[in-house]
Amino acid sequence: MNIILLGPPGAGKGTQARHLVETRNMIQLSTGDMLREAKDSGTEMGKIVADVMARGDLVTDEIVIGLIREKLAGDKVGGFIFDGFPRTLAQADALADLLAASGETLDAVIEMQVDDAALVSRITGRYTCGNCGEVYHDDTKRPAVAGTCDKCGSTDMKRRADDNEDSLRQRLMEYYKKTSPLIGYYYAKGQLSSVDGLADIADVQAVIASILD
Numbered sequence: 295m296n297i298i299l300l301g302p303p304g305a306g307k308g309t310q311a312r313h314l315v316e317t318r319n320m321i322q323l324s325t326g327d328m329l330r331e332a333k334d335s336g337t338e339m340g341k342i343v344a345d346v347m348a349r350g351d352l353v354t355d356e357i358v359i360g361l362i363r364e365k366l367a368g369d370k371v372g373g374f375i376f377d378g379f380p381r382t383l384a385q386a387d388a389l390a391d392l393l394a395a396s397g398e399t400l401d402a403v404i405e406m407q408v409d410d411a412a413l414v415s416r417i418t419g420r421y422t423c424g425n426c427g428e429v430y431h432d433d434t435k436r437p438a439v440a441g442t443c444d445k446c447g448s449t450d451m452k453r454r455a456d457d458n459e460d461s462l463r464q465r466l467m468e469y470y471k472k473t474s475p476l477i478g479y480y481y482a483k484g485q486l487s488s489v490d491g492l493a494d495i496a497d498v499q500a501v502i503a504s505i506l507d
């Protein structure tokens with residue numbers, strides 16, 4: 295089963311994707327994570343995308359489609375969760391072509407709806423385990439021991455360079471201009487399911503599970 299998690303920055307795509315990886319053996323394909331890895335390891339592509347990401351602009355279609363193409367050729371196990379991809383109509387068309395070429399289907403597109411005010415507090419309160427990637431929040435998801443990851447015990451907690459109000463404003467602008475048309479695109483294809491992303495994390499997990507089962 296291959297699915298897309300669609301939603302604005304902070305909607306909870308990464309949080310839900312990680313749960314699906316743990317419970318359903320699916321593979322999370324987050325273009326944001328791939329781009330941050332390229333940036334941190336200092337590759338040529340990483341140098342090109344670093345400023346674009348810090349500003350909150352979208353990276354070119356060519357770069358992200360190339361990243362996804364590489365991953366689709368690899369291990370599939372329980373299927374792919376596309377997290378943060380596609381983000382433009384051109385990316386959506388490219389994904390359809392790539393899946394068709396490898397004999398795969400797109401089984402669900404889950405739109406996570408969260409209002410803008412909640413997104414600001416989610417993004418500005420977010421931090422992540424630098425070792426295993428578990429996502430936390432200052433108010434809504436704190437580890438049992440402050441500063442120590444519940445999943446792996448690491449104390450290396452990180453905040454993202456683009457998790458500030460200025461970059462978030464630009465990320466939201468990009469979302470509404472370039473990504474939100476995908477809601478109509480997938481609705482018209484009969485593939486869209488919308489979930490209330492303002493509900494508690496466990497409740498959102500349950501609704502997504504009921505869509506997938």
Ligand code: AP5
Nearest residue numbers: 303304305306307308309325326353378416420430431495
């Ligand atoms: P990316 O890494 O994809 O970031 P994003 O889309 O802005 O999404 P986020 O990771 O910020 O949020 P999320 O929805 O995963 O929320 P999370 O689960 O962490 O992209 C970053 C940049 O890379 C882009 O700006 C662009 O430059 C580039 N890029 C990436 N893909 C691209 C593409 N395809 N094309 C072009 N450029 C691309 O949750 C947020 C917080 O809320 C956490 O603290 C969490 O604990 C908390 N939370 C989650 N769910 C709930 C809940 N139900 N209730 C309460 N709190 C919750």
Ligand code: ZN
Nearest residue numbers: 423426443446
């Ligand atoms: Zn961890």
